[in-house]
Amino acid sequence: MDNTNETSFRHRLHEIIFEADTAAGKGFDVILIVSIIASVLVVMLDSVASFRMAYGDWFYRIEWFFTLLFTAEYILRIISVKKAKGYIFSFYGMVDLLSILPTYISILIPGSQYFLVIRILRVLRVFRVLKFTQYLIEVNQLRKALASSRRKITVFIFTVITITVLVGSLMYVIEGAENGFTSIPKGMYWAIVTLTTVGYGDISPQTNLGQLLSAMIMIFGYGIIAVPTGIVTVELSRAQPEGATTEVCRYCSKEGHDADADYCKYCGGKLNP
Known part of the structure; x- marks a missing residue:
């Protein structure tokens, strides 16, 4: 695959995985959120002794299925961004990593798989999927208020x-x-x-x-x-509301950019290359 095709592939992959403006991107995120909720429910049910006795083997297989699925998704996210470090050390990047580690750690430390409930934090992406940009504005206001105080x-x-x-x-x-x-x-x-x-x-x-x-x-x-x-x-009360979009920067993996922005306000990368 030459550089042009590789760039086009990564750009398309980024649109599907990180963006919710296209049908493919929205479909991907909806499937992802359903999978996250299902995996958390499995972990919760597995903690109930009666369910674990009856369906423990099935829970174990399903848990590993979701873990491998999210591991593949995590790798694809790293591949799709231009600066992997920006995504890996971002809030969502850390949550994505922590959501798959407990299953692997449980091989050495039994019981640690129950920490998989951290996956529920990934459902925060629902704000992007459903285009709740107004909620993103409120989140930015709250973040600024907490930082100022x-x-x-x-x-x-x-x-x-x-x-x-x-x-x-x-x-x-x-x-x-x-x-x-x-x-x-x-x-x-x-x-x-x-x-x-x-x-x-x-x-x-x-x-x-x-x-x-x-x-x-x-x-x-x-x-x-x-x-x-x-x-x-x-x-x-002092924080001023600012318009925001759901667009994710391909360089630093941050979102919450102004509606009329052409460049990322965090790293300076072009938002629509």
């Missing part, structure tokens, strides 16, 4: 960790080992459970002073829950 959230988390260390240490001193607070880490565990208003109840203060501190932490927890929500909400 990462410093504030980091400071918030550091503050919460500091509070849990202080409160956990106080409860260790106040309650002591006789009431279940056998160490500062144990006190920190209680502080986290109480501060987040989860309240497992597996450990609780027994002294009056400990219960007073516990009540204060619970009330404080209700107020502190609203902080990260407010931070992200403010950044969401």
